[in-house]
Amino acid sequence: xxxxxxxxxYTTVSIPVTLYERIKKIIEGTGFTSVSQFVxxxxxxxxxxxxxxxxxxxxxEEERRQILEKLRRLGYL
Amino acid sequence: MVSRPHGGxxxxxxxxxxxxxxxxxxxxxxxxxxxxxxxxxxxxxIAYGAFSPLEGFMVQEDYQSVLDxxxxxxxxxWTIPVVLDVSPEEIAGISEGDDIALYYKGxxxxxxxxEEVYGWDKxxxxxxxxxxxxxxxxxxxxxxxMKELLVGGDIDLIGDYSDHLDSYVLWPAETRxxxxxxxxxxxxxxxxxxxxxxxxxxxxxxxxxxxDGLLVHPLIGWKKPGDYKDEVIMEAYKALIKHYxxxxxxxxxxxxxxxxxxxPREAVHHAIVRKNFGATHFIVGRDHAxxxxxxxxxxxxxIFREFPDLGVTPLFIREAFYCKKCGGxxxxxxxxxxxxxRIKISGTRIREMLRRGLVPPPEMMRPEVAEVVLxxxxxxVEG
Numbered sequence: 001x002x003x004x005x006x007x008x009x010y011t012t013v014s015i016p017v018t019l020y021e022r023i024k025k026i027i028e029g030t031g032f033t034s035v036s037q038f039v040x041x042x043x044x045x046x047x048x049x050x051x052x053x054x055x056x057x058x059x060x061e062e063e064r065r066q067i068l069e070k071l072r073r074l075g076y077l
Numbered sequence: 078m079v080s081r082p083h084g085g086x087x088x089x090x091x092x093x094x095x096x097x098x099x100x101x102x103x104x105x106x107x108x109x110x111x112x113x114x115x116x117x118x119x120x121x122x123i124a125y126g127a128f129s130p131l132e133g134f135m136v137q138e139d140y141q142s143v144l145d146x147x148x149x150x151x152x153x154x155w156t157i158p159v160v161l162d163v164s165p166e167e168i169a170g171i172s173e174g175d176d177i178a179l180y181y182k183g184x185x186x187x188x189x190x191x192e193e194v195y196g197w198d199k200x201x202x203x204x205x206x207x208x209x210x211x212x213x214x215x216x217x218x219x220x221x222x223m224k225e226l227l228v229g230g231d232i233d234l235i236g237d238y239s240d241h242l243d244s245y246v247l248w249p250a251e252t253r254x255x256x257x258x259x260x261x262x263x264x265x266x267x268x269x270x271x272x273x274x275x276x277x278x279x280x281x282x283x284x285x286x287x288x289d290g291l292l293v294h295p296l297i298g299w300k301k302p303g304d305y306k307d308e309v310i311m312e313a314y315k316a317l318i319k320h321y322x323x324x325x326x327x328x329x330x331x332x333x334x335x336x337x338x339x340x341p342r343e344a345v346h347h348a349i350v351r352k353n354f355g356a357t358h359f360i361v362g363r364d365h366a367x368x369x370x371x372x373x374x375x376x377x378x379x380i381f382r383e384f385p386d387l388g389v390t391p392l393f394i395r396e397a398f399y400c401k402k403c404g405g406x407x408x409x410x411x412x413x414x415x416x417x418x419r420i421k422i423s424g425t426r427i428r429e430m431l432r433r434g435l436v437p438p439p440e441m442m443r444p445e446v447a448e449v450v451l452x453x454x455x456x457x458v459e460g
Contacts (some may be wrong), residue, residue, distance in 0.1 A: 046389055059250050067251050067255075070251065071258070
């Protein structure tokens with residue numbers, strides 16, 4: 001993972017030094033090779049979960065009605 | 078709640094009504110590129126949202142990001158490039174910003190806004206996606222046969238593709254409505270390109286015990302010679318579901334999508350696509366999407382650790398065998414008996430038996446399933 005990650009574009013985010021030290025300790029002996037890698041992993045998980053909550057319904061009522069007709073015709077309903 | 082589409086919005090690039098008629102007429106005036114069936118299938122997957130959030134074929138930034146980082150340039154997980162290859166002759170005189178028409182067998186299929194034309198390194202593609210440059214690998218062989226340039230840009234579907242498998246195919250908006258009508262909130266999807274044997278049935282039922290419904294989602298599209306034909310897979314599953322699953326817990330629908338045989342990367346790709354169909358869980362098989370000995374048996378499980386933000390839960394269920402002493406299907410985790418009591422479920426062995434017209438033992442394949450397969454004069458894709 002580390003080799004691939006290094007090829008991406010990066011920016012700097014500040015976190016408290018105390019938190020940095022705690023993370024440094026907990027990633028010892030895990031697959032994470034740096035605090036940045038761990039923070040990226042955790043943030044991606046949190047951001048994905050937030051985005052999932054914000055997502056919109058993918059179809060209108062009319063589209064839904066047409067789809068229901070097709071599903072009935074094909075024997076799914 | 079079923080899974081949200083990848084990227085938050087289900088893509089719909091299907092043009093309907095008067096605009097479609099207008100664009101079909103306009104297509105005749107545009108530079109024309111004739112595409113093969115494999116690209117037609119990509120166009121359909123984009124237009125109907127199976128490849129959400131992709132709105133078209135990848136531009137270079139996304140292409141390179143997928144190769145290097147297994148993510149789109151906006152950081153969303155994506156592991157297999159979706160590209161349109163063209164020859165310099167086909168693209169001559171076409172500039173970025175131009176519209177072109179994609180045709181299949183002389184009929185307009187889609188309008189594409191050319192955003193970028195770029196060169197690509199096929200060897201780099203092969204090494205990063207397939208982890209090999211071996212031309213014996215079916216995916217590598219296919220990539221090496223592709224044209225020299227790639228064209229990126231959004232597409233609008235203005236045509237149709239139709240064949241004898243149409244009645245099996247559902248698109249993401251349709252499965253989403255279906256799951257809602259059924260009241261399913263947790264759906265596990267099962268990817269396959271095989272007729273079902275007892276091992277498949279075991280993992281499907283194991284997964285089904287803790288979700289509301291199972292989406293059996295055979296992949297129909299380009300496959301390598303020796304694989305089962307699409308219609309054989311569908312009919313075999315119909316028999317299995319009819320005889321061995323409770324009513325109303327399984328949806329069988331076909332997915333039009335090309336098979337890449339890219340092992341671990343493709344396992345993630347399969348999961349993302351099923352998320353777009355509404356699946357909340359995805360069964361990742363042993364050597365998922367693998368071919369030959371190019372990938373380790375559990376590499377496709379390990380790769381999922383790199384994606385905490387996938388939005389679909391992978392289920393890793395161990396390979397099952399029939400244990401004569403247990404009197405049923407089991408796995409290493411559930412059965413204490415030695416190898417002398419076990420019947421290994423080998424897909425290759427089953428294929429060989431079926432090829433010779435033999436019915437595999439019931440511990441390997443349900444007789445109702447074998448009977449359906451053997452009804453076809455040649456159930457396998459020819460070379």
